[in-house]
Amino acid sequence: MSFATKRLGKELSKINNSLPPGIELVSADNFEEWFLDIRVLDNNPLYANQVYRLKFKFSAQYPIEPPEVVFVKLANRPIPIHPHIYSNGIICLDLLGQQGWSPVQNVESICMSLQSMLTGNNKDERPAGDEEFVRGNRLRPKDIDFYYHDNNV
Amino acid sequence: MDAFTGEAFDVADPTDWLNTPLACLMPVEQSLRCHVCKDFFTSPMLTSCNHTFCSLCIRRCLNADRKCPLCRKEDSESKLRGNWAMREAVEAFVKARDDILKFAKAPPPPPAVEKSPKRKAVKMDDAEGDFQESKRPRRSTRSAGARVKAQEEDMTEHLEEGQETEDEYIPEPEDGLVACPICSKRMKMEQVDRHLDTSCPGPDAPQPPTPISGRRGGNNFASSSRTPSSRSADPPPARLPAISYSMLKDTALRKKLAELGISSAGSRQVMEKRHQEWVTIWNANCDSAFPKTRQELLHDLNVWEKTMGSRAPTSSKAAITGAQIKEKDFDGGAWAAKHDSSFKDLIANARRTRELAKQKASEAAKEEEEKERQKNDGAAAAAAAAAPVPAAVPVAFYDYRSMDPPPSSQPDVPEAFGVNTSSTDPPPSSQPDILQLRSSQSTPGPSARRS
Numbered sequence: 209m210s211f212a213t214k215r216l217g218k219e220l221s222k223i224n225n226s227l228p229p230g231i232e233l234v235s236a237d238n239f240e241e242w243f244l245d246i247r248v249l250d251n252n253p254l255y256a257n258q259v260y261r262l263k264f265k266f267s268a269q270y271p272i273e274p275p276e277v278v279f280v281k282l283a284n285r286p287i288p289i290h291p292h293i294y295s296n297g298i299i300c301l302d303l304l305g306q307q308g309w310s311p312v313q314n315v316e317s318i319c320m321s322l323q324s325m326l327t328g329n330n331k332d333e334r335p336a337g338d339e340e341f342v343r344g345n346r347l348r349p350k351d352i353d354f355y356y357h358d359n360n361v
Numbered sequence: 362m363d364a365f366t367g368e369a370f371d372v373a374d375p376t377d378w379l380n381t382p383l384a385c386l387m388p389v390e391q392s393l394r395c396h397v398c399k400d401f402f403t404s405p406m407l408t409s410c411n412h413t414f415c416s417l418c419i420r421r422c423l424n425a426d427r428k429c430p431l432c433r434k435e436d437s438e439s440k441l442r443g444n445w446a447m448r449e450a451v452e453a454f455v456k457a458r459d460d461i462l463k464f465a466k467a468p469p470p471p472p473a474v475e476k477s478p479k480r481k482a483v484k485m486d487d488a489e490g491d492f493q494e495s496k497r498p499r500r501s502t503r504s505a506g507a508r509v510k511a512q513e514e515d516m517t518e519h520l521e522e523g524q525e526t527e528d529e530y531i532p533e534p535e536d537g538l539v540a541c542p543i544c545s546k547r548m549k550m551e552q553v554d555r556h557l558d559t560s561c562p563g564p565d566a567p568q569p570p571t572p573i574s575g576r577r578g579g580n581n582f583a584s585s586s587r588t589p590s591s592r593s594a595d596p597p598p599a600r601l602p603a604i605s606y607s608m609l610k611d612t613a614l615r616k617k618l619a620e621l622g623i624s625s626a627g628s629r630q631v632m633e634k635r636h637q638e639w640v641t642i643w644n645a646n647c648d649s650a651f652p653k654t655r656q657e658l659l660h661d662l663n664v665w666e667k668t669m670g671s672r673a674p675t676s677s678k679a680a681i682t683g684a685q686i687k688e689k690d691f692d693g694g695a696w697a698a699k700h701d702s703s704f705k706d707l708i709a710n711a712r713r714t715r716e717l718a719k720q721k722a723s724e725a726a727k728e729e730e731e732k733e734r735q736k737n738d739g740a741a742a743a744a745a746a747a748a749p750v751p752a753a754v755p756v757a758f759y760d761y762r763s764m765d766p767p768p769s770s771q772p773d774v775p776e777a778f779g780v781n782t783s784s785t786d787p788p789p790s791s792q793p794d795i796l797q798l799r800s801s802q803s804t805p806g807p808s809a810r811r812s
Contacts, residue, residue: 268669269669312396
């Protein structure tokens with residue numbers, strides 16, 4: 209059993225016992241892909257009354273390597289509008305890249321970071337070049353070269 | 362994913378304390394767990410920024426990132442120091458955990474217990490429980506009793522151990538000498554250090570049985586009453602140095618792997634990763650109070666190889682510098698200044714290769730043209746041989762005539778046509794032909810000849 213499996217087992221047992229408000233486990237049927245729902249806790253008009261679905265993909269190197277985290281679009285689960293979230297659900301956040309990632313982060317802390325990333329936003333816009341990126345991108349999120357320039361996130 | 366269903370939901374976790382009267386133990390337990398693996402510390406190590414992680418965890422992290430996972434401060438493996446107090450705290454807590462948790466989760470004891478809070482009284486109550494009316498089914502009452510007995514035995518064991526160690530120290534002779542902490546040989550205080558370094562034969566008294574090396578279950582921790590210095594007398598295995606892979610040729614690396622007694626199969630990248638993993642688990646094992654055998658380490662390496670060896674992340678220098686420029690606080694100006702010469706080299710290189718590529722392309726184009734021409738010539742010759750083509754004649758004619766000044770040649774054109782087409786009245790369609798011919802006339806001779 210790899211260290212990723214061990215660690216995820218521990219995280220899962222913790223998640224099953226308790227999760228912070230606004231975060232819910234949807235499914236974790238294996239140690240490769242989990243789904244969680246998050247919502248924003250304050251009444252930011254951009255995200256009020258919305259629930260968003262997150263997909264986590266873990267490699268065998270987790271937590272040395274970050275998981276791949278994207279928003280998933282479903283009938284009742286839109287992609288939140290945010291200047292760092294592309295309309296295909298890909299998130300540009302340094303925490304999720306090899307650079308900003310630290311092994312002390314976990315599924316719960318990522319969810320909370322995303323919650324606060326949404327809460328703190330008041331721009332009703334997509335990233336620059338969203339359309340083009342969504343149309344042209346064939347890369348997995350971890351292979352995209354993001355340049356993290358926004359220090360306010 | 363059989364591991365998933367089997368083990369995952371049975372993992373000990375700090376949240377076990379929630380919903381028990383001892384919920385206050387959750388933060389206690391959390392502080393005894395590593396932030397990377399979320400398990401109890403195994404060979405806890407202090408970083409130079411005073412954070413503690415399992416030896417293996419922090420070594421893996423530093424290999425990947427060279428930064429402390431908690432505060433992102435730069436650190437290196439060589440600066441890690443063992444956190445022995447934490448090791449003992451973890452051992453003690455882990456040993457006590459099951460019992461405390463059982464205690465915390467047990468239903469509130471019947472009121473009778475309150476009168477006699479001592480253990481013996483509890484035992485008696487339980488013994489009487491068989492004929493007392495009890496809310497719990499009999500089976501659980503019994504097992505509870507057995508448990509208490511087991512606990513008690515455990516306790517007495519502890520007590521005995523404690524007494525034993527205390528007894529050892531009571532008959533301290535007043536000879537002005539001190540006992541070696543390992544072999545108990547008596548000597549002058551100043552000699553102890555030297556003795557420990559050179560001549561100490563190791564522990565003499567019969568040692569408590571060495572615990573099974575490798576701590577798979579939570580309860581394999583050795584009893585905390587033993588001091589770390591009383592562990593096995595073998596000299597601690599030496600740590601392996603990290604090597605700079607870029608300095609090693611393939612054959613040298615292969616040799617190195619063979620010297621270490623690990624597989625030297627696979628590509629260069631795989632070999633580097635395998636060596637790094639081996640150094641990591643080997644050095645982490647050196648930090649352990651109860652080191653595994655080499656055989657066990659080889660087994661661990663094998664497991665690693667099977668689960669992720671080929672997919673391990675590359676932590677090459679190129680990858681690290683590549684990542685650096687993506688950081689938020691990246692100073693583009695300084696970077697440009699620092700690497701100015703390399704940038705210039707790269708640009709010059711790119712220009713040169715572009716020139717070369719251009720030259721090649723034009724050569725290739727010329728060759729192509731040459732072939733094309735030969736083919737065309739061949740085709741034209743063949744066509745000419747097959748049937749007399751009137752068009753070929755005027756071209757030749759005009760080529761020839763183009764040497765003459767255009768005005769004088771102009772009146773010749775209809776004549777020429779008249780002659781060549783052997784018709785007295787030039788057809789109306791000949792007008793555009795003339796224009797074409799005139800335009801071809803105005804182009805410089807060689808190119809006109811070529812077409």
